[in-house]
Amino acid sequence: MTLQPGGAAATTVAPPADPAASAPGGLNKESAWRRRDRRWGYVFIGPQVVGMAVFVLLPFVASMVLAFASWNGLTELTWVGLENFTAQLQDELLLRSIVNTLLIAIITVPIGLGLAVVIAVALEKLKTRTLYLILFFAPVVTSTVAVAMIWQQMFRVDGVLSQTISAIFGIAPPDWLGDPRLALIAVCIVSIWSALGLNVIIFLAGLQNISPSVIEAARIDGAGAFRLLRSIRLPLLSPIIFFSSIVAFISSLQTFDTVFILTADAGPDNATRTIVYHIYDLGFGRFEFGPSSAASVILLLLTLVITAIQFGAQKKFVHYEDDAA
Amino acid sequence: MPRANSKMRRLLAVGAASALMIGLAACSAGGGGSDSDTVVWSTWGTPEELTRFEEFNDEFMKRHPDIKVELQPVASYADYHSKLLAQLTSNTAPDVFYVGDDKIGEFVDAGVLAPLNELMESEASQTKPDDFFPGLFGAAQKDGETYAAPNDSNPDVLWYDKEALAAAGITEDPAALAESGEWTTEKFLEMNDKLAAAGLIGSMYWNYWATHWSWVSSQGGTAYDESGAFVGNDDPTTVAAVDTLGEYFQDGTFVVADTMPEGAGADSTFVTHKAGFFSQGRYTIGTVESAGVAESYDIVRWPTPDGAEAPTGVAASYLAINGRTDASEAAFTFWTEFLSAEGQTFRLEGGGNAVPSIQGADDVVLEADYPAHAQTFLDMRDIGFANHPGEAAVPGLSTDISDLFLALYDGKADAQGTLDAVADLVADKTGK
Numbered sequence: 001m002t003l004q005p006g007g008a009a010a011t012t013v014a015p016p017a018d019p020a021a022s023a024p025g026g027l028n029k030e031s032a033w034r035r036r037d038r039r040w041g042y043v044f045i046g047p048q049v050v051g052m053a054v055f056v057l058l059p060f061v062a063s064m065v066l067a068f069a070s071w072n073g074l075t076e077l078t079w080v081g082l083e084n085f086t087a088q089l090q091d092e093l094l095l096r097s098i099v100n101t102l103l104i105a106i107i108t109v110p111i112g113l114g115l116a117v118v119i120a121v122a123l124e125k126l127k128t129r130t131l132y133l134i135l136f137f138a139p140v141v142t143s144t145v146a147v148a149m150i151w152q153q154m155f156r157v158d159g160v161l162s163q164t165i166s167a168i169f170g171i172a173p174p175d176w177l178g179d180p181r182l183a184l185i186a187v188c189i190v191s192i193w194s195a196l197g198l199n200v201i202i203f204l205a206g207l208q209n210i211s212p213s214v215i216e217a218a219r220i221d222g223a224g225a226f227r228l229l230r231s232i233r234l235p236l237l238s239p240i241i242f243f244s245s246i247v248a249f250i251s252s253l254q255t256f257d258t259v260f261i262l263t264a265d266a267g268p269d270n271a272t273r274t275i276v277y278h279i280y281d282l283g284f285g286r287f288e289f290g291p292s293s294a295a296s297v298i299l300l301l302l303t304l305v306i307t308a309i310q311f312g313a314q315k316k317f318v319h320y321e322d323d324a325a
Numbered sequence: 326m327p328r329a330n331s332k333m334r335r336l337l338a339v340g341a342a343s344a345l346m347i348g349l350a351a352c353s354a355g356g357g358g359s360d361s362d363t364v365v366w367s368t369w370g371t372p373e374e375l376t377r378f379e380e381f382n383d384e385f386m387k388r389h390p391d392i393k394v395e396l397q398p399v400a401s402y403a404d405y406h407s408k409l410l411a412q413l414t415s416n417t418a419p420d421v422f423y424v425g426d427d428k429i430g431e432f433v434d435a436g437v438l439a440p441l442n443e444l445m446e447s448e449a450s451q452t453k454p455d456d457f458f459p460g461l462f463g464a465a466q467k468d469g470e471t472y473a474a475p476n477d478s479n480p481d482v483l484w485y486d487k488e489a490l491a492a493a494g495i496t497e498d499p500a501a502l503a504e505s506g507e508w509t510t511e512k513f514l515e516m517n518d519k520l521a522a523a524g525l526i527g528s529m530y531w532n533y534w535a536t537h538w539s540w541v542s543s544q545g546g547t548a549y550d551e552s553g554a555f556v557g558n559d560d561p562t563t564v565a566a567v568d569t570l571g572e573y574f575q576d577g578t579f580v581v582a583d584t585m586p587e588g589a590g591a592d593s594t595f596v597t598h599k600a601g602f603f604s605q606g607r608y609t610i611g612t613v614e615s616a617g618v619a620e621s622y623d624i625v626r627w628p629t630p631d632g633a634e635a636p637t638g639v640a641a642s643y644l645a646i647n648g649r650t651d652a653s654e655a656a657f658t659f660w661t662e663f664l665s666a667e668g669q670t671f672r673l674e675g676g677g678n679a680v681p682s683i684q685g686a687d688d689v690v691l692e693a694d695y696p697a698h699a700q701t702f703l704d705m706r707d708i709g710f711a712n713h714p715g716e717a718a719v720p721g722l723s724t725d726i727s728d729l730f731l732a733l734y735d736g737k738a739d740a741q742g743t744l745d746a747v748a749d750l751v752a753d754k755t756g757k
Binding site: 072073074075156157158175177178265268269270281283284285286287288 | 406407413414432434435437585731
């Protein structure tokens with residue numbers, strides 16, 4: 001026997017059976033209930049399953065099939081084997097898109113998560129943190145299109161940002177969206193800003209979930225605030241940071257709407273062309289659904305490889321409380 | 326926990342299923358009218374244009390009370406064709422629809438558009454094939470059959486700013502030179518040199534097919550031969566013309582309008598007298614009028630080595646009839662009235678931003694007496710050309726060619742290399 005919170009005695013002995021179930025025919029009666037419950041269960045999950053099949057599974061299968069075919073949506077579909085893949089892997093635009101996408105991920109994920117950790121730590125003890133959380137979270141619940149359009153105005157040569165930089169440093173106002181060297185940085189700034197609030201909330205929750213006894217024990221051992229952060233809080237937060245990095249990396253690999261709105265398609269000289277934009281351009285700009293699907297399969301494989309690398313690396317950097325036990 | 330009431334569960338389940346069905350139905354909504362007296366048509370456009378189209382619908386339904394017309398607008402040109410493609414694939418496309426000049430070839434090749442020759446020659450037709458200016462059909466015609474006709478057109482004329490020219494010490498008027506047959510390439514480049522020396526932009530161009538192929542054709546070069554094969558790289562005149570074009574872009578005398586920054590874009594540069602010439606269509610009237618500087622501007626055709634006029638590019642969009650429409654008769658009635666001289670006059674009068682594609686509607690261009698040489702729009706349309714059918718038949722090919730030219734303008738390639746790359750690209754994409 002164990003003691004449950006609140007002092008109630010818990011037992012491993014099974015509760016008394018339902019008298020109805022032991023009555024003649026009771027077993028059949030219970031099965032009928034369960035069958036009916038199961039039927040209702042199917043009915044309730046049915047819409048979700050149908051939605052998933054229509055909007056996720058079917059496009060996924062269609063994309064896999066189309067990757068091996070030539071089809072423009074209007075004419076007959078013809079099989080071309082691996083031709084779409086070989087052509088895509090030799091396509092400079094796809095290679096450019098992959099480089100741009102990886103740059104966005106490499107820039108935005110560490111900076112975005114790092115900033116979020118710093119802000120979460122700073123907010124942890126703050127009494128007015130709710131106000132700050134609302135401010136940080138506002139971009140997360142704002143439409144990406146609206147966010148991109150607002151930043152588009154700020155990034156204009158005569159916009160607030162460029163004019164401020166020009167006034168402070170006495171240089172010509174930078175053309176964030178027209179200069180190929182700056183356009184990708186502009187996309188990264190917007191991406192970091194948009195996702196910051198969500199990561200701050202997640203990290204703050206993680207920090208608040210660390211057992212006070214662990215912190216107290218470290219303090220008794222003489223750990224200062226910095227040592228506490230470096231040796232206790234961050235290691236205990238690392239599983240959450242790892243989870244967020246996986247989500248953020250996958251999200252960065254799928255960057256599309258910010259690029260599409262902010263930099264008018266793919267920016268100057270394809271400076272902000274991402275893989276998903278490349279897929280969109282091939283499919284809906286050029287009606288080349290075969291190469292477009294092949295590029296999406298390549299993106300899937302790239303995502304799997306990067307996620308696998310992240311999982312491999314986590315053994316060195318992620319600290320689980322169970323491991324310590 | 327008490328079991329949920331069985332009636333309530335049933336209600337919830339029905340509600341969930343209904344929501345799903347409504348959602349799925351919403352995703353597949355749209356498409357042509359399924360009866361023979363309803364014509365659904367689609368286009369992109371600005372709010373002002375769409376309002377004008379609705380007014381046209383109302384007028385049309387007054388004339389034809391037996392036909393109901395519904396406009397299915399798409400705000401963005403970028404989204405329009407992907408939606409149309411999805412509708413055509415799922416057999417829910419409108420009965421009549423606009424098609425852009427960069428997509429028309431693909432739709433013609435796919436066989437989804439109704440053939441129009443016989444209908445256009447019929448008694449019900451208000452748009453005989455000969456009524457249209459032949460150079461405007463482009464990829465809308467194939468093997469002698471017509472699959473769409475131009476809604477209207479926009480020849481890329483050279484707008485020029487008299488104030489900017491004067492500031493650069495230029496005393497000759499380009500339009501007057503053109504009238505006397507002295508509007509030569511040499512004169513034009515000389516004016517651009519003076520503008521650059523005065524710290525102004527010489528000329529601004531959008532980086533698309535009409536710019537590079539207009540320059541080539543006006544300089545006597547040949548980009549494509551009659552079979553649709555690209556021959557520009559083997560033609561010394563074309564190579565020399567493109568070389569000059571690249572040189573002027575590279576030294577900053579010519580500027581690519583697409584790459585100018587937001588807030589200091591081509592339109593604002595032009596209306597603030599910082600550029601001499603700007604290659605654009607009739608819609609520029611709105612830009613200079615809204616800036617209150619219209620009196621400073623006029624238009625001229627593209628210069629040629631000998632000063633004589635030469636064909637140059639004319640932008641156009643097309644109106645087609647769905648090959649699977651259930652309302653073929655009503656659809657053609659709408660199609661022919663929309664494109665007729667009366668239809669185009671109705672759509673373009675009072676601030677219209679294009680040039681009619683059909684004979685008999687020229688007054689809408691000349692009525693306001695602006696710009697002073699408005700007749701140039703009509704002259705250039707009469708002899709101009711739409712994008713080359715081979716190039717227009719492959720979605721994205723025009724954009725890819727423009728990207729190659731941008732590399733030339735940026736100094737990353739030379740003229741011969743650019744034209745060789747274009748030839749390889751065209752051969753790869755079109756098989757010619």
